[in-house]
Amino acid sequence: xxxxxxxxAPGGTAAPSGIRFEGVTVAYGGNVVLDRLDLTVEPxxxxxxxxxxxxxxxTALRAVAGFVRPAAGRVFLGGRDVTALPPHRRGIxxxxxxxxxFPHLRVKDNVAFGxxxxxxxxxxxxxxxxxxxxxxxxAAYADRHPRELSGGQQQRVAIARALAIRPGVLLLDEPLSAxxxxxxxxxxxxxxxxxxxxxxxxxxxxxxxxxxxxxLADRIAVMDRARLQDCGTPQELYRRPRTEFTxxxxxxxxxxxxxxxxxxxxxxxxxxxxxxxxxxxPGATATLCVRPxxxxxxxxxxxxxxxVTEVQWRGSTHRVHADVDGHRLMADLRELREPPAIGDPVTxxxxxxxxxxxxxxxxxxxxxxP
Numbered sequence: 001x002x003x004x005x006x007x008x009a010p011g012g013t014a015a016p017s018g019i020r021f022e023g024v025t026v027a028y029g030g031n032v033v034l035d036r037l038d039l040t041v042e043p044x045x046x047x048x049x050x051x052x053x054x055x056x057x058x059t060a061l062r063a064v065a066g067f068v069r070p071a072a073g074r075v076f077l078g079g080r081d082v083t084a085l086p087p088h089r090r091g092i093x094x095x096x097x098x099x100x101x102f103p104h105l106r107v108k109d110n111v112a113f114g115x116x117x118x119x120x121x122x123x124x125x126x127x128x129x130x131x132x133x134x135x136x137x138x139a140a141y142a143d144r145h146p147r148e149l150s151g152g153q154q155q156r157v158a159i160a161r162a163l164a165i166r167p168g169v170l171l172l173d174e175p176l177s178a179x180x181x182x183x184x185x186x187x188x189x190x191x192x193x194x195x196x197x198x199x200x201x202x203x204x205x206x207x208x209x210x211x212x213x214x215x216l217a218d219r220i221a222v223m224d225r226a227r228l229q230d231c232g233t234p235q236e237l238y239r240r241p242r243t244e245f246t247x248x249x250x251x252x253x254x255x256x257x258x259x260x261x262x263x264x265x266x267x268x269x270x271x272x273x274x275x276x277x278x279x280x281x282p283g284a285t286a287t288l289c290v291r292p293x294x295x296x297x298x299x300x301x302x303x304x305x306x307x308v309t310e311v312q313w314r315g316s317t318h319r320v321h322a323d324v325d326g327h328r329l330m331a332d333l334r335e336l337r338e339p340p341a342i343g344d345p346v347t348x349x350x351x352x353x354x355x356x357x358x359x360x361x362x363x364x365x366x367x368x369x370p
Contacts, residue, residue, distance in 0.1 A: 017043035017078050017168035017202045019064055024073035026059050034059040035226040036073065043078070043168075046195055046203040048213035050249065051223030057206045060223070061171050064204060066090055077169055088117065090169075093162030097174040099154045101146040101161075107133070108142040111161045118165050132164035133157075135197070136190070152183040156190070163198070172205045176212060188215050210250055214238065222246050238291075243362035247289045254295065254329055256288040257360070264352070269325040273302045274352035280359075289356040292319065295331035300349030304329060308340045322346050 019041040026034040034056040041047040049057035062068045063075055066087035074083045082090050093114075101110050111129045120128065133139040136156040146154055155175060162170060172191075176184045192215065195203065207213055213220050214234045222230040222237065222245070230237060230246040241247035244255055258266040258273070260280045266273050266288060273288070280286050297320075306324035318339045320331045331348050340346050 017200055018045075018076075019047075019169060019202055019204060020076040020079075021060065021063070022074045022076065024060070024063055024070045024075060026056075026063060026068050027071045033226055034063065034070075037228055039221055039228060039231065041202050041204055043202055044199050045218045046205060046216055048205045048207060048217035048220045049223055050207060050210065050213045050220050051229075052208060052249070054225075055223035056226040057208075057223045058173060059226075061173055061204055061206050064090075064169070065092060065094055065171055091165075091167055092169045092171055093165055093167035094171040095155070095158045095162050095173070095175045097177045099146070099151075099158045099178075101154055101157060103146050105145075106142065107138065107144050107146070107149070107157050110146070110157055111164050114161050114165045120165075128164050128166075129160075132160040135163060135194070136160045150183070151179050152187055155179065155187060159191075159194070163194075168201060170201050170203045172203060174206055174208070176207075176209075184212075188212060191216055214250070220250065222249060224249075240356055241289060241358065244287050244289070244358055244360075245362060247356070247358060252292050252330065252332075254288075254290045254292060255358075256290070256327060256329075258286055258288045258357075260284045260286060260357075266357070268304075269327060271304065273355075275302075275355045276352065276357055279357050285360045287358045287360050287362075289358055290350050290354060292330040292332040293317075294354040295329065295333075295348050295350045297331065297333050297336075298347055298349070301351055302355075303347050303349040305345060305347045308342050308344045308346050310342065311339050313339070320346065320348075322348060 021037045021039045024034060024037040025032060037060055049060055051057045059068060063070055066085060070083060074081055077090060108129050111132055112125050115125050115128055130139060133142055136159050138156045138160060141149060176187050179187060205216060217234060219231060219233055220237055221228055224245055230242055237246055237250045247253040247255060256268050258268045260277050260282050261267050262282050264274055264277055266275045266277060275288055304324045306322040308320060309323050310321035312319040316335055317332045318336050320333060322329045329348055
């Protein structure tokens with residue numbers, strides 16, 4: 001089925017798309033939980049808010065929904081200032097991690113609930129319910145109760161309920177956290193398909209799971225300690241992070257303390273390494289970021305020798321942890337027939353062009369590499 005069925009009826013008014021935070025601050029009892037957030041989600045864009053617990057990401061989403069009132073700043077939907085509007089007048093759809101389905105109502109009545117709350121003409125409701133359920137592949141389950149559905153099916157119903165009101169903005173708050181790994185993977189594919197079929201709907205997706213953010217988002221806003229730390233496309237943040245915190249939270253990273261020795265050269269633990277240095281002056285302290293999958297085994301450029309501290313088999317790869325003069329270095333290596341043992345000497349290497357030089361001291365509160 002085409003998603004065109006969920007477009008406004010002829011003569012209807014489309015719900016506003018696009019979100020803008022303008023200096024939004026939220027505080028509880030003097031404790032700032034969201035600090036001067038400036039961020040724009042373009043019409044039709046999927047923006048992931050990624051960060052650890054307590055970083056402010058869910059508070060930002062609730063400010064868009066109207067469930068919290070900013071102490072300062074403004075929230076815009078489709079260019080309209082909605083800061084003072086109650087939730088039911090904002091034209092948004094929302095899905096939370098607990099699904100929030102009414103257990104005594106059948107699937108079709110759960111989906112119809114939002115339509116009735118929005119005073120949709122009674123004659124339109126059955127067709128709108130069917131359209132939304134077809135879009136998420138749940139039309140055959142319309143007469144069942146939530147208890148008769150799996151977790152993934154319940155989440156599809158919750159998404160159908162949010163889409164039935166034809167929102168311009170869809171808010172997703174950790175929507176997959178209650179699902180097991182297999183269901184989560186399937187729902188990620190379904191959400192990606194929905195995004196393709198509803199290209200005009202802006203989606204704000206809150207998650208602490210980097211895989212979800214990298215898979216779904218057009219851009220990722222990285223949050224920590226109530227503030228926006230970084231924002232960019234998944235490729236930008238993964239390949240060229242701007243801070244230690246971004247490097248460690250968006251994917252895994254080796255973060256090596258170095259001193260800039262000159263053009264194209266740094267020193268790490270007394271060893272010279274080749275690295276891009278155009279962002280720092282000679283003598284500056286910095287952090288060298290290298291992704292584990294870009295680290296090779298054996299002799300090569302920027303070779304570092306240490307001892308193996310841990311080996312993890314991950315199916316198609318082995319992750320080898322090595323201690324190099326008191327610093328940890330990780331390498332994700334194609335599955336080894338004879339992986340090294342703990343305590344064995346090991347030489348690892350990486351190419352200069354695969355490293356990124358970051359300002360020192362930008363790790364944030366949760367910046368240790370996982």
